[in-house]
Amino acid sequence: MLSDGDRRFLESMVRRGEHKARAIARARVLLALDESDGSRVPSRAEAARRCLVSEQTVSRVADKWEATRDAAATVSRKERSSPPREPKVTGDVEVRIIAMACSTPPEGRARWTLRLLERHVKLDDGRPDLDHSTIGVVLKGGGVVGSGENV
Numbered sequence: 001m002l003s004d005g006d007r008r009f010l011e012s013m014v015r016r017g018e019h020k021a022r023a024i025a026r027a028r029v030l031l032a033l034d035e036s037d038g039s040r041v042p043s044r045a046e047a048a049r050r051c052l053v054s055e056q057t058v059s060r061v062a063d064k065w066e067a068t069r070d071a072a073a074t075v076s077r078k079e080r081s082s083p084p085r086e087p088k089v090t091g092d093v094e095v096r097i098i099a100m101a102c103s104t105p106p107e108g109r110a111r112w113t114l115r116l117l118e119r120h121v122k123l124d125d126g127r128p129d130l131d132h133s134t135i136g137v138v139l140k141g142g143g144v145v146g147s148g149e150n151v
Contacts, residue, residue, distance in 0.1 A: 002034045006071035013075070025053050026075040029061040088130060089138055097121065097130075097138050114139075 002010070010027040013019050019027075032047040044062065048055045065074045089097075100120060105112050114132040122129050130138075 002030065002071065007031070007034065010071055010075070019075075020077075023075045023077075025051060025057070026061050027071075029053060029058050030065060030071060030074060033058070033062060033065075089134065093130075094138050097135055101139055 010031050013027045014024055014031065017024065028051045029047060032051055033041060035041045042050065044055050044058045048058045051058070061074060065071075068074055097117065101112050101117060105116070106120075109116065114136050117135050118130065118132040121135065
């Protein structure tokens with residue numbers, strides 16, 4: 001079932017404990033279900049009891065192994081292709097906010113404040129309503145664009 005490289009990878013993962021708990025639990029399940037060492041393969045219920053996980057977890061891990069035949073892919077989470085929500089601050093919006101902050105402040109003001117920028121962003125068409133803290137992150141260079149953060 002498991003190749004020598006996969007077995008070493010999984011055993012190292014379980015032994016070091018540097019990965020997420022769910023990934024380590026999945027690695028233990030794969031090791032418990034491995035038949036390459038010549039031992040009897042336990043039932044899924046027995047493997048679940050030994051690994052302290054549910055039978056459903058054992059079934060899912062076994063099914064994913066059958067589909068991929070890749071130990072690393074079986075124990076790790078699937079990476080999202082896109083964030084759960086599109087970011088409000090795109091590159092275009094970020095450039096406009098920076099340009100506004102670098103421009104001359106409104107009459108009667110010595111400088112731009114975050115709250116003043118927030119009010120002017122709300123008045124400007126074509127830009128999403130942004131909180132002053134989000135504007136601060138943009139101006140600080142916090143990497144809001146494409147980070148997947150909920151802003």
